[in-house]
Amino acid sequence: MTREILVKVTDKSFIIGTLTTLLLVLASIGASAYFSGKAQHYDVAVVDSQSEQVAGGLDAVAKKSSDKDSVAVKKVADVSAAERLLRDGDADALLQRTGKGWELTWKSSPDSGLEHLVQQTVSGQVMAVTAQKAGTSVEELTAASTVGTKLLEGDTKRASAGTAMGLVFAVLFLMSAMTYGMQIAQSVIEEKQSRIVEILVAAIPVRQLLAGKVVGNTILALAQMALLVGTGLVGASFIPRFRDFLPAMGAAVGWYLLLFVASFLALACIWAAAGAMGTRNEDLQQTSAPLIYLLMGAYMAGFMATGVWKVALSYVPIVSGILMPARIVEGTAHWWDGLAALLVNLVFAGITVVVGERIYRRALLQTQGRLSYRDAFKLKA
Numbered sequence: 001m002t003r004e005i006l007v008k009v010t011d012k013s014f015i016i017g018t019l020t021t022l023l024l025v026l027a028s029i030g031a032s033a034y035f036s037g038k039a040q041h042y043d044v045a046v047v048d049s050q051s052e053q054v055a056g057g058l059d060a061v062a063k064k065s066s067d068k069d070s071v072a073v074k075k076v077a078d079v080s081a082a083e084r085l086l087r088d089g090d091a092d093a094l095l096q097r098t099g100k101g102w103e104l105t106w107k108s109s110p111d112s113g114l115e116h117l118v119q120q121t122v123s124g125q126v127m128a129v130t131a132q133k134a135g136t137s138v139e140e141l142t143a144a145s146t147v148g149t150k151l152l153e154g155d156t157k158r159a160s161a162g163t164a165m166g167l168v169f170a171v172l173f174l175m176s177a178m179t180y181g182m183q184i185a186q187s188v189i190e191e192k193q194s195r196i197v198e199i200l201v202a203a204i205p206v207r208q209l210l211a212g213k214v215v216g217n218t219i220l221a222l223a224q225m226a227l228l229v230g231t232g233l234v235g236a237s238f239i240p241r242f243r244d245f246l247p248a249m250g251a252a253v254g255w256y257l258l259l260f261v262a263s264f265l266a267l268a269c270i271w272a273a274a275g276a277m278g279t280r281n282e283d284l285q286q287t288s289a290p291l292i293y294l295l296m297g298a299y300m301a302g303f304m305a306t307g308v309w310k311v312a313l314s315y316v317p318i319v320s321g322i323l324m325p326a327r328i329v330e331g332t333a334h335w336w337d338g339l340a341a342l343l344v345n346l347v348f349a350g351i352t353v354v355v356g357e358r359i360y361r362r363a364l365l366q367t368q369g370r371l372s373y374r375d376a377f378k379l380k381a
Contacts, residue, residue, distance in 0.1 A: 018224055021175075022231060040069045042114045045082040045091040047075070054102070055095050057121045071117065093118075163303065165249065166326030169256055170302025172228060173322055177264060177295055180221040181271035184213050185284055188275030188364070197364060206361045214268040214353075222261055229253050252325040255338040259321035262345035266317060267291060269356025276363040277371040286370060298322055315341050317348035 040062070046052045058071035074091055076082045085091035086107040093114055094105040102122055104115065191197040200209055233253060274287040295318075302322035305313050314323035314333065320341040327333035363371050 017179075018227075021224075021228065026231065026235065040113055042071045042093070042111070042117070043074055043085075043091045044071060044114075045074045045076055045085050045094045047077070047079055047082055047094075047096055050097055051095050054118075054121060054125060057125065058117050061117055061121050061124070071114075163326070163330075165252060165329045166322060167303040168232070169322045169325055170299045172225065173260060173263070173302070174295055174299040176221050176225055176260070177267060178292070180217045180264070181267055181291060181295075182284070182288070184217050184268060184271040185275030185278075185288055186281060187213060188272055188360075189278050189281055189284065192276070192279060192364070201364065206364060207357060210269065210272055210357055210360050213272055214265065218261065218264055218268060221264055222257065225260055226257060229256065249329060251335075252328040255328055255342075256321065256325040258342055259324060259338075259345055262342060262349050263318045263321040266345065266349035266352045267294075269353045269360065271356075273356045273359035273363065276360045276366075279368075279370060283370040294318060302326070315344055317345045320345060 042058070042062075044055045044058060046055050052073060052075050055071070055073040058073075062069040062071050074085065076085065079094070079096070082091065082094040082096075083105070086094060086105065089107075092106075092111060095118065096103055096105070102118070104110065104118060188197075191200065230253075233249060270291055271288070274284065274291060277287045278284055298319045298321070301313055301319050305323060310323055310327070311332075313319045314327050314337070324333060324338055324341045328338060
């Protein structure tokens with residue numbers, strides 16, 4: 001175990017890869033914080049008083065979503081003058097009345113943020129006129145035409161946060177399980193190719209050799225995962241829209257790390273067996289295929305499963321390591337649900353450890369060529 005850890009932590013590619021991933025996490029957090037707090041300013045050109053009146057309400061609508069956003073109105077003599085402002089970059093859009101409604105003219109491409117503001121402002125003014133004619137208020141008219149969203153479990157904001165966290169957990173799980181799993185398999189094949197495995201098994205029991213690889217890589221994977229998600233949580237505390245969900249996110253991360261360890265242990269011995277069944281690195285494409293399919297399935301389920309499927313799969317080994325923490329963020333799962341998923345994962349891990357160790361022990365010294373899982377089971381221990 002100590003040898004496996006020391007070899008990895010002193011390897012330049014491992015250090016560079018870890019630092020690169022950490023920098024990517026920090027960069028994504030920094031970009032999210034920057035854009036979420038960045039002020040938006042728009043200059044809108046108008047050519048008549050009616051357009052000026054509508055455009056004048058844009059600034060108030062913009063400040064409802066963010067105090068930093070603002071809209072300035074530039075009234076010009078005619079459309080030609082407004083178009084010159086657009087071409088020179090002195091205005092973002094031209095707002096004018098047409099026969100069918102309102103129209104925004106852009107220099108080359110529309111801005112969705114300003115489009116949304118104009119749509120909100122125009123809709124608000126139309127509703128005000130309609131409410132006045134109907135003898136009611138804008139608030140009553142808005143309430144009567146609003147469609148709300150209600151969840152029996154959790155709330156909509158937490159549901160959105162859970163979906164986002166599910167995607168993050170899926171990406172991290174796939175990346176780490178694939179990286180460290182392939183390292184275990186390649187390490188076994190390299191020892192077989194160099195014939196050093198014959199010396200090793202003569203000095204120490206095969207079971208201890210396997211345990212060293214599995215435990216060593218599990219510790220490394222957990223340490224790297226804890227570093228990444230810990231950095232992510234610290235970064236999320238600086239982003240206003242994530243700050244309210246930090247308690248739920250912290251609990252979810254704790255369950256994610258526990259379930260990740262159980263899931264990785266369940267796969268680690270099978271990765272070692274996949275390496276033992278081959279005699280060269282090219283053989284891994286065939287021997288590791290079932291594991292890759294399983295990981296890809298868990299990754300897809302992490303952000304595609306919904307409804308009853310999401311609930312059911314959150315208790316299935318491996319997949320639960322992604323879906324159960326996401327449900328905790330959503331507020332649709334409790335600590336006893338996480339405990340149940342963890343126990344199921346540990347039972348599954350116990351089974352796969354026995355199976356993987358048996359295949360590894362039987363196939364480790366076989367050098368006649370690539371073995372299938374069926375052939376490996378037929379070998380005598």
